[in-house]
Structure formats: C-alpha cells, structure tokens
Amino acid sequence: MSGVLPYAHGGPPATGLLRSEPADFQVDEQLGFEPSGSGEHAFIVIEKTGANTEWVARELARVAGVAPLAVGFAGLKDRHAVTRQAFTVQLAGRVDPDWSSLAIDGVRVVWATRHNRKLKRGAHRGNRFRIVLRDVRGDRDAIGQRLATIAARGVPNYFGEQRFGRDGGNLALAARLFAGERMPRERRGIALSAARSELFNAVLAARVERGDWDQAIDGEVWMLDGTHAIFGPEPWTDDLARRLAAGDIHPTGPLWGRGELRPTGAVAALERAAIAPFGTFADGLERAGLEQERRALRLRATGLAHTWEAPDRLVVEFGLGAGSFATTVLREVCDWRAAMA
Numbered sequence: 001m002s003g004v005l006p007y008a009h010g011g012p013p014a015t016g017l018l019r020s021e022p023a024d025f026q027v028d029e030q031l032g033f034e035p036s037g038s039g040e041h042a043f044i045v046i047e048k049t050g051a052n053t054e055w056v057a058r059e060l061a062r063v064a065g066v067a068p069l070a071v072g073f074a075g076l077k078d079r080h081a082v083t084r085q086a087f088t089v090q091l092a093g094r095v096d097p098d099w100s101s102l103a104i105d106g107v108r109v110v111w112a113t114r115h116n117r118k119l120k121r122g123a124h125r126g127n128r129f130r131i132v133l134r135d136v137r138g139d140r141d142a143i144g145q146r147l148a149t150i151a152a153r154g155v156p157n158y159f160g161e162q163r164f165g166r167d168g169g170n171l172a173l174a175a176r177l178f179a180g181e182r183m184p185r186e187r188r189g190i191a192l193s194a195a196r197s198e199l200f201n202a203v204l205a206a207r208v209e210r211g212d213w214d215q216a217i218d219g220e221v222w223m224l225d226g227t228h229a230i231f232g233p234e235p236w237t238d239d240l241a242r243r244l245a246a247g248d249i250h251p252t253g254p255l256w257g258r259g260e261l262r263p264t265g266a267v268a269a270l271e272r273a274a275i276a277p278f279g280t281f282a283d284g285l286e287r288a289g290l291e292q293e294r295r296a297l298r299l300r301a302t303g304l305a306h307t308w309e310a311p312d313r314l315v316v317e318f319g320l321g322a323g324s325f326a327t328t329v330l331r332e333v334c335d336w337r338a339a340m341a
Contacts, residue, residue, distance in 0.1 A: 005156075005158055005201060008153075009146060013138045015135075015335045015337075016137070017133065017337060017339050019338050020134050022082050024132035026081065027082075027083040028129075029086060030127060032125030035086075038114050040090060040091060042091050042112060046107055047109075051107060056087070057087060058071075060089055063102060070090040071088065072118035073087045074124035085124075086124075088119045122322055127322070129317065130317045131317070136313065136314045138334075147306055147333055150332055150333065157298055159328075163194055163197045171198060173194065174192065174195035176191075199275055200253050200254060203270070203274040205274075206274040207251075207253070210270075214297070215244075217251075218266040220251050220252075221251075222251065222252065225248050226321060233267075254271055256282055256290070257291040301319065304317070305317050
C-alpha cells in the first residue's frame with residue numbers, strides 16, 4: 001500500500017532530483033517555547049550535516065560523560081540533510097563541557113544555555129523546511145498552480161516512506177514481530193510504528209480515492225488544528241463547515257490499537273473495510289497493547305513559498321507540524337527521485 005498511494009490533486013506536474021547534497025534538504029526545528037535559562041540540563045542547539053539524530057545524542061552523552069538516557073531531543077531529523085534541532089543533557093551538579101570546542105564530525109553547536117527539564121519526544125511544535133529540487137522537468141505554470149492548490153487545500157497527511165524503511169523493510173520487521181519473533185525494544189517500536197502507519201495510510205488512501213479526504217462524511221471525528229485534541233462525532237452544522245473550510249479542524253483516521261473505533265456511520269464502515277486486508281497487523285497492534293488513537297487526514301503547509309534558482313532548480317519552503325513529512329507535501333508537486341540513499 002505505502003508504495004502506491006493515490007494523489008489528491010492529480011498526478012504531480014514535475015519530475016526532479018531530491019537530496020543531491022545535504023544542503024538541498026534543510027530542516028529547522030520549531031520548539032514553540034524558549035529554554036528556561038537555568039536548571040540541571042544543558043540545552044544545546046545543534047546543526048548537523050549527514051548525521052543521524054540518535055547517533056548525535058549518543059556522542060553528546062559520551063562527550064559529557066553521562067548515560068545515553070540523560071540526553072533528550074524532541075524528534076528524529078533526516079540524516080541526508082542539514083538540520084538544526086535542540087538537545088538536552090542532564091548535568092546535575094556539574095558544569096557544562098566546552099560545547100564550542102565539540103569535535104564531532106558533521107556536528108556544530110549553534111548556541112547553548114540551561115533548561116529545567118529534559119526534552120521529550122514530540123515536545124516541538126513543528127519544523128520549517130527549505131528544499132531544493134534539481135533537474136526539474138515540467139511546465140512552470142502548472143507547477144506554480146499545483147503549489148497554490150496545496151497552499152489552499154493542503155495534502156493528504158500520509159506517513160512518508162521513511163516510516164517504512166528501505167524497500168519496506170520495517171513492514172517486513174512488523175510481520176516477523178507479529179509472527180512471534182522476539183526483538184529489542186527499539187526494533188519492536190520501529191515495527192509497531194510502521195504497521196500502524198501502514199493501516200492509517202490505507203484508510204487515508206481510501207478517502208483520497210473517494211475524494212472526501214478533506215471533507216465531512218457521516219460519523220466523522222475531528223481534530224483541532226495544531227493539537228491532538230479530538231471531538232465528535234456530532235451533527236453537521238454550518239459552524240463545523242466554516243471551521244473545516246478555514247482549516248481550524250480536520251477529519252481524522254485511525255492509529256490502530258485496542259478498543260472501539262470512535263467514529264460511527266459511514267466513517268466507521270469505511271475504516272473497517274480499509275483495514276480488513278491488514279488483519280494480521282491490526283490484531284498484532286492490539287495484542288501489543290496499543291490503544292486506538294486518531295491522526296488528522298489533512299496536512300496544511302504553512303508559509304508555503306517557492307522560487308526558481310535556475311531554469312531547472314526549484315526551491316520550496318514551508319512549515320509543518322510535528323509528526324508530518326515534508327516528502328508528503330513534495331509528492332503532490334514533483335515525482336522526485338532521491339540522489340542520496
């Protein structure tokens with residue numbers, strides 16, 4: 001399913017090359033808060049190039065002489081990119097190392113201060129992206145019109161291909177887990193996340209094919225924009241219609257787990273039908289103890305802008321909330337191929 005997801009706005013009007021070099025994919029983490037300036041945690045903003053977030057965290061722990069669990073960060077960032085994100089390192093009763101002299105390949109300290117708590121996963125508000133597409137082929141007017149459509153309507157909030165691993169390897173991992181293979185906690189988490197994402201994408205794909213992924217159907221559960229707060233189902237009203245059109249609320253789909261589906265009517269029937277071919281994954285997620293949750297079906301990119309740096313080089317900039325994928329936005333405008341694996 002994850003490799004054949006339907007498009008919301010028609011096929012992409014362009015082809016191009018993504019990640020020709022790390023600087024072509026830049027990510028700035030948007031925390032949504034300022035560090036406290038005091039406390040037992042060092043708060044460090046890192047710029048990393050071609051480096052894995054978890055590897056950087058382990059290196060910070062090594063340099064500080066603390067256990068890896070003493071290091072916190074809000075989210076995993078792309079490896080084949082230039083990314084800026086915050087880390088915390090617990091240093092109770094200790095002074096900071098000289099972060100400015102940190103010698104880790106591909107890592108630079110932008111600034112550092114102190115904070116009163118460890119950064120937890122999901123603590124950030126979102127990310128800002130600057131992405132360069134090279135060797136772009138396609139009609140400029142059509143590309144501009146597609147970007148305008150995306151800015152106005154958003155895109156389906158698919159989980160990106162990164163969630164499923166190279167050649168869908170994380171889904172194969174999930175199949176082995178649900179067949180009874182014992183795994184370390186980290187690999188088990190990767191497998192569960194991939195399986196859950198596959199089921200969500202299957203439901204969203206069904207809604208995209210119907211053309212109502214960003215519309216209301218009977219029994220809808222809604223999510224408030226920029227939050228994980230949900231409400232409904234409830235009778236359709238002019239007020240809900242206004243809020244949906246304004247992007248204040250979004251239809252939702254299931255993050256599968258134990259318990260009853262919250263939607264009713266047509267939504268519940270559609271979701272059960274879309275999940276039915278994935279019974280092994282659905283049963284495995286329930287046995288693993290995950291609970292039913294919801295995720296917005298619609299993804300809105302904020303501050304979407306584009307420029308042409310050269311006749312075949314397109315720069316696209318936009319912001320996304322935490323947990324969303326930049327490649328999910330790009331796929332609606334460009335059938336890209338990756339230069340860096």
